[in-house]
Amino acid sequence: MELIDRIRGARLIGVLTGAGISTASGIPDYRGPDGVWTRTPSAVNAFTLENFMADAEVRREFWRSYTGHAAWRAEPNAAHRALAELDGSGAAVRVLTQNVDGLHQKAGLAARKVLELHGTMHTTRCTSCPVRLSTTEVLERGEDDPRCPECGGILKLDVVLFGQTLDGEVLGRARHVAAASEVFLAIGSSLQVEPAASLCTVAVRSGATLVIVNRDPTPYDEDADFVLREDIETVVPELCAAAEG
Template identity: 35%
Template sequence: MLESLIQLLQGAKHIEVFTGAGVSTLSGIRDFRGTGGFYTAAWHGLSVEDLLSLHVFRDDPSLFYGWAREFLYRLKDFKPSIVHTTLAKMEQNGLIRGVYTQNIDQLHQKGGCKHVWEIHGSPESHTCLSCKAKSSYDDVVGDVMANKVPLCKTCGGVLKPDIVFYGEQLEGKLLDRAYRDMASADVIMILGSSLTVQPAASLPMATYYHGGKIVIVNSQETPLDKYAKVRLYDLQETFAVLNSWLDQRNPGI
């Protein structure tokens, strides 16, 4: 199947990439819905859905920040994996146009990708719930790691990371762009996503409905497996092969 994947990529003119939490497990970040993932265990009696819900955050933001310290405010501790760096090589080589990701860990950018669209937002900035002033990730990380709720320097209000919580809408313009890009793609590579969080999980079907091919590399089954032209399970093995193929194809990249 790896040979089939390479043949598919070689013959495509427009390849899009859609990634989920599974691509970051190789960097040491726990998956969300996989075995041992964030969603499989409660935190202080609360589910992750509760911790990431807007109304719970407004009621007691310390719950979210206490939970999020484990990974969201330790991002400097995590390094890009072979998936992130190989996708950057593919972008440099003109094989892919960029990456649409459900992830909020910024590892695609660290890995070298220049065009990354974060469907679920980014912790790079935080917004005051009171006056809407912005603060950067670096401005708040010290307080979070010191077990404090970060507050706005302008008005003292609570700062919320600019990631999409349950109860918030995804950015409409970004979703429209993603749909158009995937609808025009010859191939969509779905990597490390369980494809269960809507509406983002439905976007790759735009490729299929418009005659393109679906590639899925994920350790767990997904709702779109039956539509996949190539279905693989091991990201590490797949991207080791793709990285070697790229090196042979373009020794200077």
Template identity: 45%
Template sequence: MDDLERLADDIRDAATVVAFTGAGISQPSGVPTFRGDDGVWEKFDEGQFTYGRFQRDPVGFWADRVELQRVMFDEEYEPNAAHEALAELGRDGSLEAILTQNTDGLHGEAATSAREGGTDETTILELHGNSQRVRCIDCGKRADGDSIFERAADGELPPTCDCGGVYKPDVVLFGEQLSGAVIQRARSLAQESDVFLAIGSSLVVEPAASLPRLATSSGATVGIVNLESTPIDGSADVVVREDVTDVLPEIRALVEK
């Protein structure tokens, strides 16, 4: 039995399967990464996008953020075969939750498409937020980001909510704490999992580094799908260094079989 067949068998027999995803699952869709030779931070100064600057200089922050958003989303990105495979596993009841570091919203789009005709919904925890949304810092109202970014691009700096509060991109900025409730839920899911899949992540920074370790300590089967090595490889049950858009559809097909 090869590694993917083993993972598929374990997924089929599991009560709780959890997937954790990083930038490597969205890169095949064309979504730019933040770090690396051609990363976003090669074009922008990441120090200009801190929570402190947003509080201190919302006008300047939003002026720069509009340009950053334009570069990040200069084209429409669509879910790829890996997103779709996870969404199909969720629709069929084989995947309890997706925990993602990504802010592109592609897991949600894939889930919406896959849900037609399905009965089960997968929990999607966006650990770092969603860059397609904004949130008012006063009343907490969330809104679709497109119209708000258009208003900012047209000169409304900073864009404000009906209540008068300033809108903030609904992502975790540098210097801002991740949501404690979201992180606690992610940790609980990792501990409850029978199978934990880490996909397209270097698993270096928190909370990425701790989640597969929590799953391992609870006795879960841990599978890693990533082109590069990770610090968790030695404790994982299965490590696959192949393209996620090839591996995830194959796992899904084996589970269905």
């Protein structure tokens, strides 16, 4: 199979992952038919930086949504594990993830090989001073609008909200990976959120084979060499296992 041969022969495999790779771990996506924002469109308001900073009730809604979030109990699924195993087999795999759940690292991929484009839910930072805390510790305080223990400032999960720019260093490293990749896999992402989605363009312009694995059409399908509409938890392990062989 041509795709398998390309993956097997690649010196560097870049992987952009979105919410779709984690749905099999019990974490709902955002824009799918049963997505968080599809079911409750108003919930997106809590993910806008301006609203979050200005409105205590928005912050309370945000923190409520994460207090019992499925990601705290989630375990990596077969797709997460397959990518980690592919890297362990000798292939150079670098994951650029839009997810904040930490499941790639939990699956065994070294933290240095995962770039979290939209941050992580596992740490919380103060918006007024340099304090950074464990989110678990913050949630255990049981406060509906937690404040910084040092300065009293508003606390926010270490995630990128709408209206907030991505970390420039992280994005720059991600673009470098995309440009250096010989194969670039976009897995479980709607590819509607920029600038993360444009990493596909960076990869293609540098000569990479672009492979999109997603249930629904994306704006980048026409640029892809291969578009796979198959189940992520099935096809990703199959691709990785065949490439390892």
